[in-house]
Amino acid sequence: MNFEQAYESYMNKHISLRTGERKGRLLTRKLHAEKLFLGNVWWPIKGNLDFLHPEYEISDWRGRPYFIDNAYAQPGSPIILWEIKGFGTHIREMDRQGFSNELNREFYLQGIGYRLVSLAYDDVAERPELVISLLKLFLSQFQPHTMPGKLAPLAEKEIIRLALRLARPFRPVDVSRHLDLNYRTTMKHLNNLLAKKWIKPVSSGAGERVVYYTLAHGATFYLD
Known part of the structure; x- marks a missing residue:
């Protein structure tokens, strides 16, 4: 089934x-x-339209009904809300009160447990490869793991997420504290990532001793 066929079936169903x-x-x-x-x-990421709900009805902080572009409700994960925003409609044509209401609505939705993602129409239309890369990174934190016994890949991916959040070279102790691991286990995961070339050592001091690590270019693809 190609996308057009899947989309027609998806819309007819809803x-x-x-x-x-x-x-x-x-x-x-x-x-x-x-x-x-x-x-x-x-479609390029998932190859299906499962768990999606078009024109998903929610309420804002005032109790007023509101329809959002799409919702992704996969069992076991928080509901993710998608909005595709055009520059004209959401920026140039919005007054100060509308801007305030927009931010308050988004804040409220995050507060009650939804995950809200706003995407620029121009990126979706003209730079979909960028949106695909960012969306894969975002969705990776919600993917169910069918083999929970194999913890090493999960730990390695969490180390990459930690490095992205820190936005600086990180130390083994940063990883140990974040994952509650001992030094030996931490170094095992870091050495695995080094071997896979997802992180790079940063040498410091006499004897070129490795103190810090940094992400290699393209490390976020490991989260796909």
Whole structure:
């Protein structure tokens, strides 16, 4: 099944399950940006449209209903909300109160447990490879692990995420504290990452002793 066939089946399924305004929105809105995101970004990553819900209804902090472009509700993970924002609609045509409401709504949704991702329409349309790379990094933290007994790859990926958050060369002690590991186990994981060329040593002091490590170029692909 190609994307167009999968998209038609996906929309027909949700139209059949809905009534009233929620059904009407799927029948009357063009959903151009939403379909572009699914075709240019989501389909190349997942190859399916499972667990997605178009025009997902939520409420803002005032209790007012609001429809968001898409929601991803995979069992075992928080619900991820997607918004594709065009520059004209969301920036140039927004007044100060609208801007304030937008930020308050996003803050509220994060506070009640949703994960909200806003994407620029121009990136989705013209630079989908960038969005794909960033989205793979984002989704990696929610992927179910079918072989929980093999902890080493999970620890290695968490070390890369830690390095990305620190945004500086990191020390073994940073890893030990973050993962609650002893020095020997920490060094085992770091040596594995060195062998895979996902991190690089940073030498310091006499004898070129390695004190710090830094991410190698492209290390985020290890999180895919």
